[in-house]
Amino acid sequence: MTDSFADATIAGLQADLSAGRVSEAELVRHHLDRIDRLDRRGPALHAVLELNPDAEADAGRLAAERRSGRVRGPLHGIPFLIKDNLDTADRMHTSNGSTVMLGSRPSRDATTVARLRAAGAILLGKTNKTSWTSGSAGWSPRGGQCRNPYAPDRSPHGSSSGSAVGVAAGLATAALGTETVGSILGPAAANAVVGVKPTTGLTSRAGMIPGIRSFDSIGPLCRTVADAATVLTVLAGPDPRDEATAAGRGRDHGDYRDHLAADGLRGARIGVPRAVFFGYSPAADKIADAAIEAMRAAGAVIVDHADIEHAAELTRHPAIGLVVAHETRHYLDRYLAETPGDHPRSVAELVAANRAHADVELARFGQDMLEMLAGFDADLDAPVYRGALSTVRALARDRGIDATLRRHDLDALVMPTCPPPWPIDPENGDPAPEGAAVVPGVAGYPAISVPAGFSDGLPVGITFTAGAFSEPALFRLAYAFEQICPARRPPLR
Numbered sequence: 270m271t272d273s274f275a276d277a278t279i280a281g282l283q284a285d286l287s288a289g290r291v292s293e294a295e296l297v298r299h300h301l302d303r304i305d306r307l308d309r310r311g312p313a314l315h316a317v318l319e320l321n322p323d324a325e326a327d328a329g330r331l332a333a334e335r336r337s338g339r340v341r342g343p344l345h346g347i348p349f350l351i352k353d354n355l356d357t358a359d360r361m362h363t364s365n366g367s368t369v370m371l372g373s374r375p376s377r378d379a380t381t382v383a384r385l386r387a388a389g390a391i392l393l394g395k396t397n398k399t400s401w402t403s404g405s406a407g408w409s410p411r412g413g414q415c416r417n418p419y420a421p422d423r424s425p426h427g428s429s430s431g432s433a434v435g436v437a438a439g440l441a442t443a444a445l446g447t448e449t450v451g452s453i454l455g456p457a458a459a460n461a462v463v464g465v466k467p468t469t470g471l472t473s474r475a476g477m478i479p480g481i482r483s484f485d486s487i488g489p490l491c492r493t494v495a496d497a498a499t500v501l502t503v504l505a506g507p508d509p510r511d512e513a514t515a516a517g518r519g520r521d522h523g524d525y526r527d528h529l530a531a532d533g534l535r536g537a538r539i540g541v542p543r544a545v546f547f548g549y550s551p552a553a554d555k556i557a558d559a560a561i562e563a564m565r566a567a568g569a570v571i572v573d574h575a576d577i578e579h580a581a582e583l584t585r586h587p588a589i590g591l592v593v594a595h596e597t598r599h600y601l602d603r604y605l606a607e608t609p610g611d612h613p614r615s616v617a618e619l620v621a622a623n624r625a626h627a628d629v630e631l632a633r634f635g636q637d638m639l640e641m642l643a644g645f646d647a648d649l650d651a652p653v654y655r656g657a658l659s660t661v662r663a664l665a666r667d668r669g670i671d672a673t674l675r676r677h678d679l680d681a682l683v684m685p686t687c688p689p690p691w692p693i694d695p696e697n698g699d700p701a702p703e704g705a706a707v708v709p710g711v712a713g714y715p716a717i718s719v720p721a722g723f724s725d726g727l728p729v730g731i732t733f734t735a736g737a738f739s740e741p742a743l744f745r746l747a748y749a750f751e752q753i754c755p756a757r758r759p760p761l762r
Contacts (some may be wrong), residue, residue: 274299278442278493278495279442280343280495282346282442287340293331300442304317304440307439308435312421313421314416314438315397315412315413315415316416318394318395319361323360324391328346331391343499344390345390349385349393349442350394350395350396350431350435350440350441350443351382351395352444353397354447355445357379358377361392361395363395363608365478366400366403366409367402368626369613374608374610375476375608375609376608379473379475380510381472381487384503384504396430397411397413398430401619401639403634406424406427406430408633408634414693414695419461419726419760420690422692423459423693423727424693424699426459427451429490433453436462437760438760439759442492443490443500445487445488446464446489446490447477447487448486448488449480450710450711451706453718454466454687454706457686458704458720458728459689460728462490462757463489465497465717465740466486466717467501467715468714468715468737468738470713471486472501478601479601479604480597483596492757493757494529497744501525502524525741534746535568537680537746538677538680539561539569539679540674540677540681540683541574542684544576544581550685550688553689556722557721560683560750561683563753564750572677572679577670577682577708583707583708586661589711595649595657598645616642623639680746682735683733685730685731686730686731687702689724714735714737715743717743719731721754723758731750733750
């Protein structure tokens with residue numbers, strides 16, 4: 270058993286499993302050993318909060334199924350990590366990185382987790398994430414500071430940091446992340462992996478500790494675009510537990526692998542929104558511009574300065590703050606009240622519990638946001654909330670991304686995902702966010718971040734985005750770009 274599995278693809282591992290070159294149990298033991306060597310010891314990445322005590326038993330059952338002639342699909346026996354804000358009804362915790370949530374006992378798996386299990390994926394464990402009280406990406410009271418495997422003194426970026434680091438460092442083949450605004454895209458770029466933020470409503474959020482419900486989505490973090498397409502095919506589809514998925518009924522497009530084409534850039538019209546999305550990082554601009562020229566050489570029609578008219582306005586619009594406050598308070602209260610176990614049952618109780626355990630929960634950062642929410646009157650029927658949500662959607666969708674695509678007759682937009690990873694600063698936290706995530710995030714539109722290059726050894730990605738349920742087009746473009754510019758390289762052996 271070699272570390273070649275640390276950079277293997279889903280299809281490659283499935284071929285090895287089918288041919289008997291490796292077993293499900295051997296794969297699990299290999300990844301558990303790597304977690305011990307790199308996450309617990311060595312560079313101590315702190316990407317994995319806890320291991321699944323049933324992983325090896327699950328591997329045994331799936332191996333027996335394979336021997337009997339039953340293979341559930343391309344994920345049968347593939348090792349996964351799951352972000353710690355997704356419910357698992359097993360012996361693992363669902364804590365959102367918080368010690369005061371360790372008594373939570375969800376009664377059923379998140380729908381996306383249940384779909385992975387049904388497809389034969391093996392859950393290795395839960396990943397570290399940015400907590401409610403953190404000002405530093407990847408830090409949680411329970412897990413400490415998650416670190417970038419390309420430079421452990423650099424940020425892993427974003428809330429799905431542990432999932433991205435785990436995939437990048439070969440601690441699992443694939444992982445689930447969640448995105449509100451940037452929580453998949455940012456970590457994907459910072460850790461040189463592929464991250465897919467699906468259209469809000471394409472994948473169910475049932476069993477997810479909520480961020481901002483109108484923006485939230487759950488998607489894969491993988492090492493290749495093809496792997497991401499394989500995983501999203503399993504995750505996508507309607508769910509009666511999440512009313513937003515009704516909008517996606519009939520729009521999951523079957524198997525997303527069918528849209529992968531090496532010549533997918535030929536004739537594609539791709540817009541480059543310079544305003545807002547370029548100019549904050551010379552290093553990211555340089556790599557994105559080189560990627561754009563490579564796409565042009567591959568036959569894409571590049572429409573430069575295809576700016577999103579209201580992008581700058583959206584980054585500071587007060588309507589977003591109103592949506593955030595109303596939805597976070599309402600849906601977090603509901604999640605806490607409905608989830609079984611011994612844990613805070615409301616935002617107000619969560620604030621009190623953090624104060625009672627301040628030596629751990631508030632050891633590095635305060636909880637100003639939670640304190641504000643605890644005193645906020647969240648009424649989702651209030652005209653002020655309904656008006657704010659309507660404003661945000663109009664600026665981001667109809668008058669934003671959709672208008673830009675129509676104006677220039679575009680298939681998609683492309684821009685740098687975010688700056689190269691910055692130094693971790695435990696005293697002052699992270700710099701102000703910059704990057705591709707805000708407009709597709711608040712629109713609830715899909716986006717895919719793909720590795721595009723390195724600046725002084727630090728990863729940089731580019732993001733493709735377009736209108737609602739445009740995942741097939743984005744996969745086609747992202748895959749074709751990956752074939753002409755295979756930028757990813759593994760960080761650790």
